[in-house]
Amino acid sequence: MKIGSFIVMATLVLGACAPTREIPEGRFRIEGRVKNVPKGTILNLVDTEQVEYVIVQADTIRRGKFVFQDTATTSRALVLAIDQEGFPNTWLPVWVDSGKYIRIKGKDKLLDLWTVESDIPEQQESNLYTTCALEERRLLSEATIEQASLLRRLHGTTAISQEEKERLADRLDSVTYEVTALTTALLSKELEYMQTAPKTPMWWERLDRYTKYARYAAKDSAFTNRVRKVFNRLTEEEKEAGDGADIAYYLFMMKSVGIGEAMIDGDLYDREGKVHHLSELEGGYILLDFYGTGCYPCRQALPELEELLEMYPEKLHVVGINREKQEAWIQYLDEVKPAGLQWNEAHAARNGLFKAYGVLPIPHYVLISPERKVVDSWTGYGEGSLKMRLRKWLK
Template sequence: MRKLLFSSLLLFASLVAQAQEEYTIEGKVEGVKEGTLVSLFLLDGNVGSTVAMDSIHNGTFYFKRKAGESGLDILSLMCTRQEGFPPMSLKIYATPNAKIKVTGTNTLIYTWEVNSPVKEQQEYNNFTMDSRDLWDEYQRLVIKEKSCTSETECKILEAKQDSISAIISNRELKLMQKLPISSVWMEKLNKLSMSVKYNPKFSYKEETLALYNRLNEEQKATTIGQAITVNLFPPTVVKEGDDMADADLFDLNGKIYHLEDFKGKYMLLDFWSSGCGPCIMALPEMKEIQEQYKNRLTVISISSDTKSRWKEASTQHEMTWPNLSDLKQTAGLYAKYGVRGIPNYVLISPNGQIMQMWTGYGKGSLKFKMRRYLDTPKHEMSIMQRGNTRIVNYPSITSTNTDILEIKQVELTDTATIVHFNAYYTPKYWIQVSPNAKLVDEKGVSYTLKGAIGITPGEHFFLPESGQAEVSLIFEALPLETKVVNFTEGTAKKDWQINGIKVSK
């Protein structure tokens, strides 16, 4: 009997302890459609994961959760893809035992009121309420933009949003000047520093720097402090042709590595995050190329997640190659390699020189890149004369913005200039050559496209199963004294450019 009583007391104590670690979020909103789905996301660094969902009935919703080990959960409340809502969220800070009440009178979720005992929430509310009128108008514009029917209308709405954002930034700056430094204050400074880095029209760089100068060394050394620093004072970004940037990199057991350790083979750096869908989609293909090229290539994944999130995500995926982190999220190697979007890949030569850098993943794209750079034979330029025809085999070039086209041969005759290309791309994917393509000589004279062999300009050309094809473009005749020529489709960002094609000794 005593043993049973003792066990019951232990169970009761455990339940009480667990209840003391829980927090609740109770919502009471008006003007929202019955049955609207509400999602609760837990934020960890740059990643958010869904932890609970509820539907609004009679204007109410309710969540109960056990607090995380840190004692402070940062959450995001969203009504994703719900009619009448902006694609924005309500930020909520929660601690054990907190009873949080959310109220609203419309679908403008970003400015729903959060009544909470959590001090971080109260600090955050100060910023939101200080600009609530502007945030409400901003949300209305965002909702309206979702249904705009013309490019002109969309641009007008975006311009209005930008104008409101600038006024909000000014208000937040003035409020920050009066407030002591806190974690919420640091989050706001980080947002401002990102505007300094990425928005050329941002008008408050000096004011942001003045706020940054209030930080002490300990605050600057935090993860968010380092992120703010690299936003305001960007490091030198390496580019193709440079020696690779390196750093202390840790594996899941805390062992330190450096990229230098992997020299002697090609390296494929994979900058990823567990919250990035294409990053996860690429993992099976990365495993295949790691196995296929294991004697010549080392795949190295570098996570931007927090340490806890990185470890948790790594247990879910079988990564048979080095899986590392500098534990600086986006403030370390990510900044040095200029990573803005992920997945981001960097191919490095065995001697540590950057060969190629690209962003994004599509099925088969990594295999294409490896085949293009690890399996394609290297050729030396040669020139020969056949009667009145000069033939230039694999001419040297100064620069190119594409790895899809390689110039195999240039024929210069009295009547035409024929450029023979090797085309490389993902099997069964299409490429397209513009009918406006031309050659431009060193004097700036243009030579128009007159015809093509193996491809029709302006139409989709699908690569065969091999991912390689030969195509030729026929241009007006270049003068035989021409030494260097450029191939160009135009001046748009995606137009192919191959510059400094040497066609003479």
């Protein structure tokens, strides 16, 4: 089916499915009905736009049903999340608004494939991005469930033989490769859709994000070329100003430091505004933790980062690097109290370490040797993954 035909059909279907129910102004109501999800599963409705993730409400699935209702003055994006074994580490975007009724349906544990029905325009747009790559999304969710299970077995408290460890590690490598390939396939489908989709704020946000994903692909890879094709939809004025200029910078101009190359340093600021540099850190390895205050996996990694500092007090420096506004960042530091050095580069613009190390998505980690060479660089977090990654170097 051609992408244009798909858009027309999906829009008609989504519009026809929008449920109607009288909801008072200033309130919203979400009703869900799911199948093949274990009784007692806890659903969290989460606001990810706050400095500290806020669970707006939680509900337990009973007889396949759940309900959320709260206040709303304007449209905003929330997410449904399930933090339990056997579910993918993904979210379901749910837009709410004053006086709106939202209906959710699902048929298994693959949360991000549940359908969200409402007449909120942003939700209908979000649904189009989901439906344009349904099969890739399903396969990716299944693969991430297996990936998380393998990590738990490798780093759990239950003793396993060396032979079993090697078997699990080999399988983990295969699944991780599969996750990467499926992620690329999913994003490629979305980019195909974006070639004709309206240039809304949601469209711009995705173009910005996928441009930065292209940093990890070969210069002339199919994925990078798809991103460039979408970028070329911009007018010359859009390419030269604001977000368009930043996207062009990532896509065409900047080369990030690679493994085996000397580390790049830059101006980093502590909470008092004092400037610091990586070169201040003497001896040992440096683990750069690029994070955002609203990034859930970034927060999940914090206890393990603290454990690493306790395990290797003489061999490891952990430097958390953030680029958000000072006020929000300091509020996060006060509330979360992350371990290690915490520095900010909000003033660095295009010359910061986020761009020097090709960072995005987050969390992103860069390991620097005592000789101040980059020896490893990776994205994402799963339980036990940091210990496994650093064990090779910190013996």
